[in-house]
Amino acid sequence: MEKTDVLILGAGAAGMFCAIEAGRRGRRTLVLDHARAPGEKIRISGGGRCNFTNLGIAPERFLSRNPRFALSALKRFTQWDFIARLDAEGIAWHEKTLGQLFCDGPATQIVDMLVRQMREAGVELRLGVEPGEIRAVPDGFEVATSRGPVRAASVVVATGGKSIPKMGATGYAYRVAESFGLPVVETRPGLVPLTFAAQELERLKELAGLSVPARITADGVCFEEALLFTHRGLSGPAILQASSYWREGMPIAVNLTPGADLSAALRAARDAGPKSAVRTVLARHLPERLARHMESVTGIEGPIGAQSNATLERLSQLLRQWELRPVGTEGYRTAEVTLGGVSTDHLDARTLVARSVPGLHFIGEAVDVTGWLGGYNFQWAWSSGWAAGQAV
Numbered sequence: 001m002e003k004t005d006v007l008i009l010g011a012g013a014a015g016m017f018c019a020i021e022a023g024r025r026g027r028r029t030l031v032l033d034h035a036r037a038p039g040e041k042i043r044i045s046g047g048g049r050c051n052f053t054n055l056g057i058a059p060e061r062f063l064s065r066n067p068r069f070a071l072s073a074l075k076r077f078t079q080w081d082f083i084a085r086l087d088a089e090g091i092a093w094h095e096k097t098l099g100q101l102f103c104d105g106p107a108t109q110i111v112d113m114l115v116r117q118m119r120e121a122g123v124e125l126r127l128g129v130e131p132g133e134i135r136a137v138p139d140g141f142e143v144a145t146s147r148g149p150v151r152a153a154s155v156v157v158a159t160g161g162k163s164i165p166k167m168g169a170t171g172y173a174y175r176v177a178e179s180f181g182l183p184v185v186e187t188r189p190g191l192v193p194l195t196f197a198a199q200e201l202e203r204l205k206e207l208a209g210l211s212v213p214a215r216i217t218a219d220g221v222c223f224e225e226a227l228l229f230t231h232r233g234l235s236g237p238a239i240l241q242a243s244s245y246w247r248e249g250m251p252i253a254v255n256l257t258p259g260a261d262l263s264a265a266l267r268a269a270r271d272a273g274p275k276s277a278v279r280t281v282l283a284r285h286l287p288e289r290l291a292r293h294m295e296s297v298t299g300i301e302g303p304i305g306a307q308s309n310a311t312l313e314r315l316s317q318l319l320r321q322w323e324l325r326p327v328g329t330e331g332y333r334t335a336e337v338t339l340g341g342v343s344t345d346h347l348d349a350r351t352l353v354a355r356s357v358p359g360l361h362f363i364g365e366a367v368d369v370t371g372w373l374g375g376y377n378f379q380w381a382w383s384s385g386w387a388a389g390q391a392v
Helices: 014-024 040-048 073-074 079-089 108-120 172-179 198-207 237-243 264-272 277-282 288-297 311-318 376-389
Strands: 002-009 029-033 050-055 094-095 102-103 124-127 131-137 138-147 148-157 185-191 212-220 223-230 233-235 254-255 322-323 336-343 360-362
Touching: 002 014, 014 108, 014 237, 014 376, 040 050, 040 233, 050 079, 050 376, 073 288, 073 376, 079 102, 079 108, 079 376, 108 124, 108 212, 108 311, 131 172, 148 172, 172 185, 172 336, 198 288, 212 237, 223 237, 264 277, 277 288, 288 311, 311 322, 336 376
Parallel strands: 002 029, 002 148, 029 124, 148 360
Antiparallel strands: 050 102, 094 102, 131 138, 138 148, 185 336, 212 223, 212 254, 223 233, 254 322
């Protein structure tokens, strides 16, 4: 039977980074993945440029039953540490909005860097291998695989969550956790477009394809970025962010005029051009299609000169607080991440090891730690992988 010091299941961002650290510490390390190529999520992320971290890493920008759990790993291996590694490799990068960092060139530069550094650290990577049952044995674990069993002193589960099943995502990590008696926090799609019932979609269909700046509020948390109307409902960065806080049956509030109160502007427009249609006035502040739609939503009839102060205030309030009620999300098919995961109550924050199962670690998206959109989840992958790599 094949034996190794460290067996890492999953050749994604967290798994490969963990392998590099373990290999550099002189640990015999084997990485297995069912995919045909490593780092596929890295390759497709950020439109192929990989939004690899964010300058604004902070614990409050991660969702978890224990949001401070991630702090230990994030402080010990920071965004600046990962940036330094890219700089040392000569991989050029740039900042977009809100502290988001992207490669200047293709994301495959990062994949290539990780694969090369694993090789230099003596790590063996095997692709096209399906992991199976893990059981505890004297001095470690025995892991069934599609190419035969492997024994290891330490096992790191880095197989991610359920998001994007067409790339092979499964709930394997959660099944492993439960087989060892570790609880799993309810999982659901995160950073995902929201969908509406047929009746609401019919009303919104004329807006499909339109993108506007907006402030979206879900469960009291606000995000101000682009909003995109789709043929299924709503998407865009603001919606993806809010989706992590939205739950079934909950409304969202859409502010179409963030940073502005149109009450005074509407009254001034009424005085300056009383014969203008309301939609014409709104089109000075919103795209024309959206202006027409909001006029119809209010049920206002007649030119703006016929509208009272109370009516104009009601219109302004609607633009600031347009309540919509999604019925669901597009699911794991398009979700960027999985919310929930292996409970942090049963993991050591410093090493990511299961407290009741010495030698068994869970890292990356498999854990109940989910970051905001914008590079936060990749930083959690680097940081959690690094932390486990120091301990295996």
